[in-house]
Amino acid sequence: MSKSIQDNNRLYNILSPLVQFGTRCHYQSFDVHGLENLPTDGAYIIAPCHQQALMEPLAVLNFAPKPPVFLARADIFENPTIRAILTFLKILPVYRIRDGQSNLSKNNDVFDRSRDVLLDGYPLCLMAEGRHNNRHHLLPMGKGMFRIAGETQQKLGDHPLYIVPTGIDFDEYERPYSNLVVNIGKPIPVQPFMKDFCDNEPVALNEMRTALSTALSPLMHDIRDEEHYDEIFTLCNVLNSMVRRSEGKKNTAWNRFRVRQEISLKLDRRSAEKDSKFDTLMSETGAFRQQCQRLRLRETLVHDHWSLLSTALAFLFVAAAVAAIVFEPLVRYVFLFFLLCYPMSVLPTHLLVRKLIADSQFRSSVNFGIRFLLSIVYTIVISIVIACCGGMWMKNIADLGAWWGLVAVAVAHFGALVTGPLTNGLKAILSNVRYWWLRLVKGKKMKALGDQYKRLADLF
Numbered sequence: 001m002s003k004s005i006q007d008n009n010r011l012y013n014i015l016s017p018l019v020q021f022g023t024r025c026h027y028q029s030f031d032v033h034g035l036e037n038l039p040t041d042g043a044y045i046i047a048p049c050h051q052q053a054l055m056e057p058l059a060v061l062n063f064a065p066k067p068p069v070f071l072a073r074a075d076i077f078e079n080p081t082i083r084a085i086l087t088f089l090k091i092l093p094v095y096r097i098r099d100g101q102s103n104l105s106k107n108n109d110v111f112d113r114s115r116d117v118l119l120d121g122y123p124l125c126l127m128a129e130g131r132h133n134n135r136h137h138l139l140p141m142g143k144g145m146f147r148i149a150g151e152t153q154q155k156l157g158d159h160p161l162y163i164v165p166t167g168i169d170f171d172e173y174e175r176p177y178s179n180l181v182v183n184i185g186k187p188i189p190v191q192p193f194m195k196d197f198c199d200n201e202p203v204a205l206n207e208m209r210t211a212l213s214t215a216l217s218p219l220m221h222d223i224r225d226e227e228h229y230d231e232i233f234t235l236c237n238v239l240n241s242m243v244r245r246s247e248g249k250k251n252t253a254w255n256r257f258r259v260r261q262e263i264s265l266k267l268d269r270r271s272a273e274k275d276s277k278f279d280t281l282m283s284e285t286g287a288f289r290q291q292c293q294r295l296r297l298r299e300t301l302v303h304d305h306w307s308l309l310s311t312a313l314a315f316l317f318v319a320a321a322v323a324a325i326v327f328e329p330l331v332r333y334v335f336l337f338f339l340l341c342y343p344m345s346v347l348p349t350h351l352l353v354r355k356l357i358a359d360s361q362f363r364s365s366v367n368f369g370i371r372f373l374l375s376i377v378y379t380i381v382i383s384i385v386i387a388c389c390g391g392m393w394m395k396n397i398a399d400l401g402a403w404w405g406l407v408a409v410a411v412a413h414f415g416a417l418v419t420g421p422l423t424n425g426l427k428a429i430l431s432n433v434r435y436w437w438l439r440l441v442k443g444k445k446m447k448a449l450g451d452q453y454k455r456l457a458d459l460f
Helices: 010-025 055-063 080-088 101-119 144-156 191-199 201-219 229-238 240-247 253-272 278-295 308-327 329-341 349-356 360-393 401-441 443-459
Strands: 029-033 043-048 069-073 091-094 161-170 179-184
Touching: 010 055, 010 360, 010 401, 029 055, 029 253, 043 055, 043 101, 043 144, 055 069, 055 161, 055 179, 055 360, 069 101, 080 091, 091 101, 101 144, 144 161, 144 191, 144 201, 161 201, 179 253, 191 201, 229 240, 229 253, 229 278, 229 443, 240 253, 253 278, 278 443, 308 329, 308 401, 329 360, 329 401, 349 360, 360 401, 401 443
Parallel strands: 029 179, 043 161, 069 091
Antiparallel strands: 161 179
């Protein structure tokens, strides 16, 4: 008898913690809220929004109490090797009409296996929208998830089944070491829909779809006004610090996410109400964005920049660190040993991915995959090399011999943890230096940009 996809797998259990660790290191912060909403009295389907190819499933892997089984589009399973890898990762294919009418019947077996996952007490994860979307906007949902839910609940009888709406927000889609927020909502019980499911299945599927859509939208950053999406998203970031300070909220990933929601809801409402100042605000925002692009200046820096003194001190600190590496042998040795053990910190893989991958929604996932695999292979190789050679060329530091291999592994893990904060800190210093440089050499344009920001704040 062949093993089920949800069955225990020792190799999977070994690799899963490494993948989870790598996922958390891929972000500056990984903030999960609502874990108490995961049901403990029944089976459940996790239903996240979908804006990145692989990153939402990796986020789910980090908070699910049991290894979840995922469903993904069938076209990525065409290569036999990739199919074997995806199956090992507990991912099942789902066939869509674009995969050919003849393939749709294969979903019957997939749905049967999905029901078995839930009946065995393991979480099933289906992306709520069925396709990814590179905007902070909830797309219409398909019906496959709800058909699985209804048929599984029939088999479960009085034992409850839930659908758990899960908002996942990335403040940056492509930039490495951005912030990720997971917002788990109240579970939706499937039992109340079962009478309609038995009497009129299409009606019940639509009812479940509406219930999930209504529950999921408030858990994510859902900009409803598609016509003015770019302008509203800009204001969600540009006015974020001003609104946070007025409400006395600390500068955390969660608070920035909540304020983005607040700003977009207010603007969506003003758009729907045909507010007389709304069109002016959108026009001013468009002009503000264009001017920032001309100056190659990050929009949020216009208001949320460091003081000149803080910028100068931070720049001097970096200069002193560089000088210490160049002129102090011990500091240079420690720095080079760090880079030897974990060179990922200086490899701009995201730039290579940007050139090779046309679909922006796949770039972060591909970048993560490259860095994760390189990190694993490189750490194994370099730790063996250092273990073999450490006793010969590291005696001046400490006579650890082969134990230097374990030191290399420890440094690699430490490097993975600190690279994100260090990289973002250095970028912040350079960005603020550039801001004050522009203030010096293009004072009139920067003053005009500051005046534009004030008009946006007044119109908001």
